[in-house]
Amino acid sequence: MTRTKLLAITAAALIALTACGDDGGDDASADGGDAGTSTDQGFTPPDLKALDKLGEPEGEVNIVAWAGYVEDGSTDPAVDWVTPFEEETGCQVNVKTAPTSDDMVNLMKTGQYDVVSASGDASLRLIASGDVEPVNTDLVPNYADVFEALKMKPWNSVDGVAYGIPHGRGANLLMYNTEVVSPAPDSWSAVFDDASANSGKVTAYDSPIYIADAAVYLMATQPDLGIENPYALDDEQFQAAVDLLKEQNAHIGEYWSDYTKEIQAFKNGDSVVGTTWQIIVNLAQADKAKVDAVLPKEGATGWSDTWMVATKSEHKTCAYKWMDHIISPTANAQVAEWFGEAPSNSKSCAETADAKHCETFHADDEAYFDQVWYWTTPISQCLDGRTDVQCKDYGDWTTAWQEIKG
Amino acid sequence: MSQRDTRQPSPARRLSGVLHRHPVLRLTLLLAAPMLVLVVIYLGALAVLLVSAFWTTDDFTGEIVHEATFDNFRSIVTTEVYRTVTLRSIGVAAVVTLICAVVAFPMALFMAKVASPRSRRVLVVLLLTPLWASYLVKAYAWRAMLAGEGVVNWALAPFGLAGPGFGLTATVIVLTYLWLPFMVLPVYAGLERLPDTMLEASSDLGAKAGRTIRSVVVPLAFPAVVAGAIFTFSLSLGDYIAVQIVGGKSQLIGNLIQGNAGAANNLPLAAALAAVPILIMVVFLLGVRRTGALDNL
Amino acid sequence: MGNESEGRPVILSRGARTALAAVMALGLAFVYVPLLVVLISSFNTDRTFGWPPSGFTVDWWQRAWHNEGAREALLTSVKAGLGATAIALVLGSMAAFAVARYQFFGREVVSILVVLPIALPGIVTGIALSNAITTSLEPLGVEFGLFTVIVGHATFCVVLVFNNVLARLRRTGGSLEEASMDLGAGVFTTFRHVTFPAVRSALVAGALLAFALSFDEIIVTTFTAGASVQTLPLWIFSNLARPNQAPIVNVVAAVLILLSVVPVWLSQRISSDTAGGRL
Numbered sequence: 001m002t003r004t005k006l007l008a009i010t011a012a013a014l015i016a017l018t019a020c021g022d023d024g025g026d027d028a029s030a031d032g033g034d035a036g037t038s039t040d041q042g043f044t045p046p047d048l049k050a051l052d053k054l055g056e057p058e059g060e061v062n063i064v065a066w067a068g069y070v071e072d073g074s075t076d077p078a079v080d081w082v083t084p085f086e087e088e089t090g091c092q093v094n095v096k097t098a099p100t101s102d103d104m105v106n107l108m109k110t111g112q113y114d115v116v117s118a119s120g121d122a123s124l125r126l127i128a129s130g131d132v133e134p135v136n137t138d139l140v141p142n143y144a145d146v147f148e149a150l151k152m153k154p155w156n157s158v159d160g161v162a163y164g165i166p167h168g169r170g171a172n173l174l175m176y177n178t179e180v181v182s183p184a185p186d187s188w189s190a191v192f193d194d195a196s197a198n199s200g201k202v203t204a205y206d207s208p209i210y211i212a213d214a215a216v217y218l219m220a221t222q223p224d225l226g227i228e229n230p231y232a233l234d235d236e237q238f239q240a241a242v243d244l245l246k247e248q249n250a251h252i253g254e255y256w257s258d259y260t261k262e263i264q265a266f267k268n269g270d271s272v273v274g275t276t277w278q279i280i281v282n283l284a285q286a287d288k289a290k291v292d293a294v295l296p297k298e299g300a301t302g303w304s305d306t307w308m309v310a311t312k313s314e315h316k317t318c319a320y321k322w323m324d325h326i327i328s329p330t331a332n333a334q335v336a337e338w339f340g341e342a343p344s345n346s347k348s349c350a351e352t353a354d355a356k357h358c359e360t361f362h363a364d365d366e367a368y369f370d371q372v373w374y375w376t377t378p379i380s381q382c383l384d385g386r387t388d389v390q391c392k393d394y395g396d397w398t399t400a401w402q403e404i405k406g
Numbered sequence: 407m408s409q410r411d412t413r414q415p416s417p418a419r420r421l422s423g424v425l426h427r428h429p430v431l432r433l434t435l436l437l438a439a440p441m442l443v444l445v446v447i448y449l450g451a452l453a454v455l456l457v458s459a460f461w462t463t464d465d466f467t468g469e470i471v472h473e474a475t476f477d478n479f480r481s482i483v484t485t486e487v488y489r490t491v492t493l494r495s496i497g498v499a500a501v502v503t504l505i506c507a508v509v510a511f512p513m514a515l516f517m518a519k520v521a522s523p524r525s526r527r528v529l530v531v532l533l534l535t536p537l538w539a540s541y542l543v544k545a546y547a548w549r550a551m552l553a554g555e556g557v558v559n560w561a562l563a564p565f566g567l568a569g570p571g572f573g574l575t576a577t578v579i580v581l582t583y584l585w586l587p588f589m590v591l592p593v594y595a596g597l598e599r600l601p602d603t604m605l606e607a608s609s610d611l612g613a614k615a616g617r618t619i620r621s622v623v624v625p626l627a628f629p630a631v632v633a634g635a636i637f638t639f640s641l642s643l644g645d646y647i648a649v650q651i652v653g654g655k656s657q658l659i660g661n662l663i664q665g666n667a668g669a670a671n672n673l674p675l676a677a678a679l680a681a682v683p684i685l686i687m688v689v690f691l692l693g694v695r696r697t698g699a700l701d702n703l
Numbered sequence: 704m705g706n707e708s709e710g711r712p713v714i715l716s717r718g719a720r721t722a723l724a725a726v727m728a729l730g731l732a733f734v735y736v737p738l739l740v741v742l743i744s745s746f747n748t749d750r751t752f753g754w755p756p757s758g759f760t761v762d763w764w765q766r767a768w769h770n771e772g773a774r775e776a777l778l779t780s781v782k783a784g785l786g787a788t789a790i791a792l793v794l795g796s797m798a799a800f801a802v803a804r805y806q807f808f809g810r811e812v813v814s815i816l817v818v819l820p821i822a823l824p825g826i827v828t829g830i831a832l833s834n835a836i837t838t839s840l841e842p843l844g845v846e847f848g849l850f851t852v853i854v855g856h857a858t859f860c861v862v863l864v865f866n867n868v869l870a871r872l873r874r875t876g877g878s879l880e881e882a883s884m885d886l887g888a889g890v891f892t893t894f895r896h897v898t899f900p901a902v903r904s905a906l907v908a909g910a911l912l913a914f915a916l917s918f919d920e921i922i923v924t925t926f927t928a929g930a931s932v933q934t935l936p937l938w939i940f941s942n943l944a945r946p947n948q949a950p951i952v953n954v955v956a957a958v959l960i961l962l963s964v965v966p967v968w969l970s971q972r973i974s975s976d977t978a979g980g981r982l
Contacts, residue, residue: 062930074948075948094930096930097941102671105671106671107930109671110837110847110929110930112847112929112930112931113930129469200571249655252655253571253572253654253655254572254654254655255655260943260949264553265553268553268554268555268556269554269555270553270554270571270572395463395672398672399481399485402487402657402662402665403485403486403487405487405655405657406487406490406491406655406657418889418891419889421890421891422889422890422891422892423889425890426884426889426890429805432805432890433801433805433807436797436798436800436801437797437798437801437813439793439794439797440794440795440797440798440801440813440817440861441798441813441816443790443794443854443857443858443861444816444817444819444820444858444861445816447835447854447858448819448820448828448831448832448858449816449819450835451831451832451834451835452823452827452831454831454834454835454838454839455827455830455831455834455835458834509726509730509733510730512722512723512726512727512730513723513726513727513730515723516720516723516724516726516727517727519715520715520720520723520724521727527971527972529727529731530971531964531967531968531971532731532734533731533734534915534967535960535963535964535967536734536735536738536960537915537919538915538918538919538959538960538962538963538967539738539741539956539959539960539963540919540935540936540939540952540955540956540959541919541921541936542921542936542939542940542943542952543741543939543943543952543953543955543956544737544738544741546943546949546952547737547738547740547741547744548737550740550744551737551740557736557740560755583733583734583737586730586733586734587734605715609715614716615715615716615718615719615720616719618715619715619719636818636822637821640821640822640823640824641824641825643824644823644824644825644826644827644922645824645825646826646922647921647922660824660826663826663827663830664826667826667830673830673834676830677830677834680824680826680827680830680831683823683824683827684823684827687822687823687824690822691815691818691819691822695811695815
């Protein structure tokens with residue numbers, strides 16, 4: 001038994017090393033409800049300070065972003081707001097696109113990136129774990145022009161401390177093949193109750209956060225469930241959403257997280273109806289696919305993205321300069337038009353190539369965005385204010401999502 | 407007349423002498439470096455991973471909670487989706503291995519026993535070259551071929567048939583395609599070692615080609631087939647990329663592990679899930695030891 | 704006995720041989736049709752690999768030629784491959800010598816240990832190494848980068864060299880070495896003049912396979928590379944996801960296939976072990 005003992009001893013040694021060396025700074029306590037400093041968001045953020053003042057640009061900045069947010073001309077030579085930034089600041093941009101918020105949270109955990117464009121379902125997790133630090137908005141001159149409705153919101157600030165710079169917002173849409181799916185749909189029933197009409201060619205976003213889309217649908221079709229907020233689901237409401245999605249799974253051809261695959265699928269006819277982003281619709285139409293998109297009558301989930309700075313970043317000056325650049329009127333207008341979302345800078349509306357862009361995307365229309373449920377991380381403390389029940393948290397959502405996919 | 411060499415032996419010579427007289431020292435020196443890397447780095451990393459399977463993550467912050475618990479293992483065993491996915495993955499790996507073996511065997515037999523020595527070399531080159539084409543490119547090529555308007559449907563349309571589209575069938579096809587060379591090469595090596603005299607003797611005794619192959623070649627080549635099976639089975643068992651590209655909505659155990667290790671940031675659960683293929687492969691390897699496949703790799 | 708075409712006795716009936724030839728042809732066709740599709744797609748004007756091809760263009764080839772990302776990724780992959788192969792050569796031959804020439808307790812365990820990194824799924828190796836680096840090695844100053852990629856690759860490349868050298872050593876036996884020692888040659892001299900020439904071609908075969916495996920590896924690499932290193936498979940992965948870059952990937956793949964014929968052919972010429980090396 002000598003060899004086994006030797007192996008065991010070596011392994012034990014390494015384990016001891018790990019157990020001792022591991023803990024470091026993961027002390028962010030997530031216990032909500034404690035008196036004193038706990039917040040409405042249900043957690044106490046770690047005690048971190050924002051940057052005091054800018055230094056010399058460090059020469060590079062590593063960005064985690066949604067595909068389409070950081071364009072340097074390689075997707076389309078005319079679409080480039082990175083090169084002007086690099087020329088002006090000397091900060092070389094290295095971008096890593098991530099398909100889902102979960103991937104973004106994970107990438108930021110590695111500590112190798114400086115800036116992230118976090119949606120609401122990633123931002124609070126990043127704040128709670130200490131992976132991002134508060135942002136000093138005085139160091140971002142263009143912040144003054146950001147729409148007031150986007151500043152100091154529950155997803156980008158905690159206890160009056162700003163944690164990021166708003167990027168823009170938009171809604172998830174329903175895309176459909178105009179030749180196959182007719183008449184044009186106006187309801188999410190096209191992918192839920194009526195999905196059997198296109199069985200095998202329905203698509204949906206591949207992330208646990210999609211459960212909220214089912215909840216939005218149930219808010220309209222099963223009001224007795226009493227869902228007030230699609231991210232605050234108790235046992236019964238959650239089960240109803242999961243059952244709906246399991247039924248939908250039978251008709252799904254493919255779940256998508258990579259936007260090129262969705263474009264290809266719609267172009268090839270492998271998918272004919274499903275959730276989408278405006279940029280996907282634009283690119284597919286540019287490739288001569290016969291598709292169109294609509295915001296269904298039940299409302300939709302959406303996103304309000306925030307640029308955040310990594311705590312461990314070694315390029316904070318470049319990071320701040322990037323954030324200032326991306327929300328500057330010109331760049332913000334460019335990215336908002338390219339991606340198909342509402343810009344965050346009020347002055348961008350005058351700079352968009354399509355003069356009606358801000359109107360089309362409801363940039364200043366709070367009534368519209370009341371119907372859009374921004375991606376938010378579900379927590380056990382119900383986000384709709386209920387205190388008599390416990391809601392399902394993101395861990396439950398993740399496990400359920402794997403079960404739904406089967 | 408040569409002078410007797412009375413110089414002191416050089417340091418190299420002295421070291422050589424020491425090594426020659428102490429075989430155990432030679433052995434230790436030989437084994438030290440490989441074992442250091444494999445045991446300490448590789449096995450150590452595995453052990454650390456498996457230990458983390460006993461921990462859990464805080465759902466909100468994603469930080470690991472260092473309290474030992476069997477929760478992860480319990481949920482793997484009790485939750486239906488994990489059982490289903492595990493069985494599905496084993497099934498896919500087994501089918502891929504079987505198809506690879508069935509397709510590779512005649513090809514290897516042709517190369518080893520029928521082709522001329524010069525064409526053998528050409529054939530080996532032809533088989534090895536595609537290994538250099540990127541795995542991803544090959545998988546995406548299949549995705550394009552199997553798509554609604556792809557080559558496969560286009561070719562089958564005149565016959566009124568349609569391709570399998572995306573899904574488990576497509577996954578099996580692509581995995582078979584990717585790992586076929588890994589089955590052909592060991593089988594070919596094994597068949598090459600099979601003496602021609604055996605086959606001659608068999609036909610002298612009156613057996614036709616089919617009987618010879620069935621009763622003489624297959625049993626002797628079996629260890630080589632098992633050796634190839636080790637590769638195809640393990641490569642298919644843990645694969646999560648091909649299924650994402652052509653698998654439609656299917657998920658295999660590799661996807662669950664990757665999803666938990668990555669997006670869901672639940673490393674302990676991923677580690678617990680990883681224990682499943684580790685267990686399967688260790689059992690597989692111990693089982694094939696007796697067939698002598700490990701000598702045939 | 705029988706007609707001796709090219710010096711080989713006929714041992715299977717004509718029918719069997721034709722059948723086998725047919726399967727061989729079909730197998731080769733199966734292997735090469737997708738590669739042809741890749742080649743044709745690289746000239747296709749359609750960005751999304753539609754079929755039949757909608758038009759002919761050399762645009763993608765031109766853009767690939769000027770693509771700096773691809774060139775850098777190629778260089779990184781070559782560096783990683785060479786590093787991993789070098790380590791695998793040293794460790795693999797040492798282990799092979801130990802197993803072939805000595806009897807010791809735990810000999811079989813060594814064989815299994817060497818096979819383990821390649822027998823276990825890549826994702827298990829990947830997350831194990833990634834976790835180990837994050838928890839144990841980063842505090843010691845080892846960061847994710849080319850070094851971690853090389854180490855990761857080396858773990859599963861060792862077995863390829865090990866198997867080839869082991870098979871060769873078993874075939875050549877130890878008597879030549881003993882004879883050399885009897886004639887007065889020291890350990891090092893024997894190795895240089897007797898052992899090394901005998902295993903040289905096995906080393907080449909193993910090295911080539913190790914390099915090929917490391918060059919195309921993506922799963923373990925994803926977990927061990929970190930943000931700063933992009934090997935060719937990682938570059939391909941990130942570009943297949945971008946609409947205007949995907950066809951360039953096809954070009955890169957086509958070039959790789961065409962270029963790879965050279966080293967593969969060379970190794971076949973050198974190798975007296977006519978199997979393409981042992982996996």
